[in-house]
Amino acid sequence: MPNTMKAHAVGPCSCPYCGRKVEAMSGGESVPRDGDVAICINCHGVQVLEGGTLRQMAGAEFNKLMDEGGPLRQQFLQTAHALMLLDRMKHLRS
Numbered sequence: 001m002p003n004t005m006k007a008h009a010v011g012p013c014s015c016p017y018c019g020r021k022v023e024a025m026s027g028g029e030s031v032p033r034d035g036d037v038a039i040c041i042n043c044h045g046v047q048v049l050e051g052g053t054l055r056q057m058a059g060a061e062f063n064k065l066m067d068e069g070g071p072l073r074q075q076f077l078q079t080a081h082a083l084m085l086l087d088r089m090k091h092l093r094s
């Protein structure tokens, strides 16, 4: 799989779950826009970019995302996979 993960500056905002400051989002080639799905690198909370800030994703929104498929679902799954790999690497270092 080609590496197309790029970081884009966002904010100032913070994770709506753990409060960690968010300065950038990474994912695809395009600049993040309203409706994009993000996962906090600190707490793994699933969130949505809206009006330049992040909010918690509702359970119904998550179910809809998984059921409908499309590019946002693909983006979410790629990000979740990347976080899983990062967690595994942290485990290997300890």
Ligand SMILES: [Zn+2]
Pocket: 015, 016, 017, 018, 019, 020, 040, 041, 042, 043, 044, 045
């Ligand atoms: Zn968080």
